[in-house]
Amino acid sequence: MVVRIKGLSKTFRENQILKSVDLEIHKAENVVVLGKSGSGKSTIIKCMVGLTEPDEGEICIFGKDMADIDYEELNRCRTRIGFLFQGGALYDSMSVYENLAFPLRHHKKELGKEKSDELIREVLENVGLPDAGEMMPAELSGGMSKRIGLARTLILKPEIMLYDEPTTGLDTATAKEISQLILNMQRKYKISSLIITHDISCAKMTADRVVILKDGTIVTEGTYEEVEKSDDEWIKSFFS
Amino acid sequence: MTTIETRIPGWVPFKSSVRGAGDFFLFYLRFVKEVFKRPFEWREFLFQCYKMGNKSLPLVLITAFIMGLVLTLQTRPSLVNFGAEALLPGMVSVSVIKEIGPVITAVICAGKIGSRIGAELGSMKVTEQIDAMEVSAINPFRYLVVTRILAATIMLPLLVVFADTISILSSDLAYNSHGDMSLSRYFTAALSKLDWVDIIPSFIKSIFFGMAIGAIGCYKGFTVEGGTASVGTAANSSVVTASLAIFFIDMITVQITDIL
Numbered sequence: 001m002v003v004r005i006k007g008l009s010k011t012f013r014e015n016q017i018l019k020s021v022d023l024e025i026h027k028a029e030n031v032v033v034l035g036k037s038g039s040g041k042s043t044i045i046k047c048m049v050g051l052t053e054p055d056e057g058e059i060c061i062f063g064k065d066m067a068d069i070d071y072e073e074l075n076r077c078r079t080r081i082g083f084l085f086q087g088g089a090l091y092d093s094m095s096v097y098e099n100l101a102f103p104l105r106h107h108k109k110e111l112g113k114e115k116s117d118e119l120i121r122e123v124l125e126n127v128g129l130p131d132a133g134e135m136m137p138a139e140l141s142g143g144m145s146k147r148i149g150l151a152r153t154l155i156l157k158p159e160i161m162l163y164d165e166p167t168t169g170l171d172t173a174t175a176k177e178i179s180q181l182i183l184n185m186q187r188k189y190k191i192s193s194l195i196i197t198h199d200i201s202c203a204k205m206t207a208d209r210v211v212i213l214k215d216g217t218i219v220t221e222g223t224y225e226e227v228e229k230s231d232d233e234w235i236k237s238f239f240s
Numbered sequence: 241m242t243t244i245e246t247r248i249p250g251w252v253p254f255k256s257s258v259r260g261a262g263d264f265f266l267f268y269l270r271f272v273k274e275v276f277k278r279p280f281e282w283r284e285f286l287f288q289c290y291k292m293g294n295k296s297l298p299l300v301l302i303t304a305f306i307m308g309l310v311l312t313l314q315t316r317p318s319l320v321n322f323g324a325e326a327l328l329p330g331m332v333s334v335s336v337i338k339e340i341g342p343v344i345t346a347v348i349c350a351g352k353i354g355s356r357i358g359a360e361l362g363s364m365k366v367t368e369q370i371d372a373m374e375v376s377a378i379n380p381f382r383y384l385v386v387t388r389i390l391a392a393t394i395m396l397p398l399l400v401v402f403a404d405t406i407s408i409l410s411s412d413l414a415y416n417s418h419g420d421m422s423l424s425r426y427f428t429a430a431l432s433k434l435d436w437v438d439i440i441p442s443f444i445k446s447i448f449f450g451m452a453i454g455a456i457g458c459y460k461g462f463t464v465e466g467g468t469a470s471v472g473t474a475a476n477s478s479v480v481t482a483s484l485a486i487f488f489i490d491m492i493t494v495q496i497t498d499i500l
Contacts, residue, residue: 049375075377089372093360103376156376 001026002160002192003048008057010043017043019216020057025160028190030183032203032224034238035213041196042086044213045162048194049083050074061160079107082153082191086165088145090137096148097133100124103156123151126188127181143174147181154185161185163195167202179205200238212238267459271389274382281383288391293398296352300399301406303348307340308332308407312414325419329426330433332411338438341404343490346449349396350482354457357388358478361461362471370462385462389454396450397443437497445493452485 003025010018017040025031035041046052048059050066059066061077069077090099100120104111111119124130127147137145146166153161166182167175179202186193186206195206203210204224211221212235220227220235228239312332319325361384364370373380412426421429457478464474 051371051374075379078375078377081375083372083375085368085372087367089368091369091372092363092367103378106376106378153376 002062003194004058004060005044005048006058006060008044008047008059009055010040010047010052011055017216018047018054021213021216021218023211023218025192025194027192028186030186030193030195030206030208031211032195032197032207032209033211033213034198034200034203036198039213040216041198041213042164045083045164045194045196048162049078049081079156080159082156082158082161084146084149084153084161084163084166086168088137088140088149090140090145090148090152092137094137095133096124096129096135096137096140099137099148099152100133100155103152107156119155123155126154126185127151128177142169143171143178146170146178150178150181150185154189157189159191161191161193163193163197165197165199166195167197167199172201175199175202176205178202182206263463264456264459267462268455270381271385271455271458274379274386275390277382281387284383285387285391288387289395292349292353292391292395295356296349296395296399297402299352300345300348300403303344304341304403304406305410307344307403308336308410309414311335311340311407312411313417316415316418326429327433328415329408329411329421329429333408333430334433334438336407336411337404337434338442339490341407342400342442342446342449343486345400345403346396346446346453346486347483349392349399349450350453350486351479353392353395354453354478354482355475357392357454357457358461359471359475361385361388361458362464362474363461363468365462365464366467366471381462385458388458389451392454392457393447393450396453397446400443400446441493441497445490448489448493449486452489453482456482456485 001024003023005021005023008018008021008023009016021040021044023031023033023044033041033044043052047054048061048066054067062080064073064077066074066077090096091102094102097120100123101116104116104119108116108119120133121130124132127150129144129147129151132140132144132148137148140148150166161182163182167178170178179199182193182195182202183206185191193206195202197203207224209221210224210227212219212227214234220230220232227235230236312328315331316325316328319328319331361370364384370380370384373383408427408430409423411430412421412423415421415426460474460478460481461471464470
């Protein structure tokens with residue numbers, strides 16, 4: 001087990017977003033968290049990487065309790081975790097090449113320019129954009145931004161990937177391409193993933209296990225097929 | 241609203257300003273702590289120095305040129321009336337170097353540099369670029385804030401030196417529109433009235449101006465909340481607050497210089 005979340009709770013301005021959430025992720029497993037907007041899905045992954053501090057609960061990643069580690073240790077953990085933001089969050093003053101070189105320059109200084117360039121070429125090939133190096137983020141489409149965002153997180157070869165609404169805002173065909181890319185990367189690099197989404201098609205394609213969140217609480221979990229067959233009307237509404 | 245908020249007009253904005261000042265103070269303390277930590281982001285720091293210096297220099301030089309010209313042309317008739325025309329080069333140099341050069345340059349840079357920093361960091365905040373940097377284990381405060389504040393602190397005094405030189409040059413041009421004095425004689429006359437007690441406080445003052453511009457711009461941008469409208473507010477607020485801070489710092493340094 002690479003991630004264990006126990007009793008996670010978070011309140012924003014008197015709204016309890018998460019209520020004692022328990023979640024586990026195993027090695028090379030894709031867990032998809034489904035839920036409607038405002039159900040607290042993104043808050044889970046933000047708590048995991050320390051962007052948001054939980055009010056209660058325990059988050060253990062790689063056997064370390066995230067509440068017990070200092071900033072330096074947290075950053076060491078973060079280099080093993082990739083996070084794909086909803087909009088890609090590319091650094092808009094840097095070209096695609098510089099976006100990919102940026103984490104390498106900070107964390108893999110020993111590689112040198114030639115090896116770094118080779119890695120950059122490799123990840124761009126993996127995400128299907130081998131010629132995008134000189135482009136600026138403003139020139140990229142939504143799908144391309146997501147791919148480059150994915151490339152930037154994969155370049156450090158993380159062991160866990162966190163995806164925040166990876167297909168939101170994309171057309172059906174591009175969303176399917178991104179979902180397939182997530183699956184390919186998981187298989188190629190044996191990455192454990194937590195995918196936050198309300199896109200059923202993405203969940204169906206990528207999930208080893210589906211967790212459904214309602215009003216900050218997990219209401220059910222299982223394989224996609226198991227959850228789809230649920231008798232609960234609210235859960236059924238996701239799949240209709 | 242509490243009773244005090246309803247009874248005292250202006251209490252809410254006053255309370256908000258005090259809270260903002262407190263937040264800024266904590267932000268600045270964090271900068272002081274982080275500036276000594278390693279690794280230092282030399283590449284980004286040098287890039288920011290280049291950007292601030294290179295992009296601001298044309299505007300600063302144009303403003304300084306006009307400043308020197310106007311000051312000379314406006315002051316000359318009064319000095320002629322008093323029979324003190326010969327004092328003009330010294331008067332211009334002392335005025336420019338002690339006060340007008342640093343303050344006008346700083347106000348120009350508050351607009352040019354301060355608004356750019358506020359907008360840039362604000363835009364990065366609302367598009368999650370700062371969060372992206374944080375989760376990729378790169379300290380965004382050290383990379384974005386420390387480098388920019390230090391760059392502004394160092395570049396502003398250099399810009400002031402350029403501005404002062406151009407002002408005195410343009411003053412010579414303005415002087416020679418009516419009179420006849422060689423450039424070298426004019427400079428000699430201008431610099432002969434200057435002392436280290438005129439130059440050093442002015443230089444130190446411009447360091448604080450630069451620090452204020454950088455710190456306020458970074459604070460406003462880094463703490464943006466909300467959407468793109470708040471980015472514009474951050475940029476605007478950076479300029480206004482930095483400009484006020486410049487005059488405030490000027491007032492304090494003049495008092496200190498006067499006492500010493």
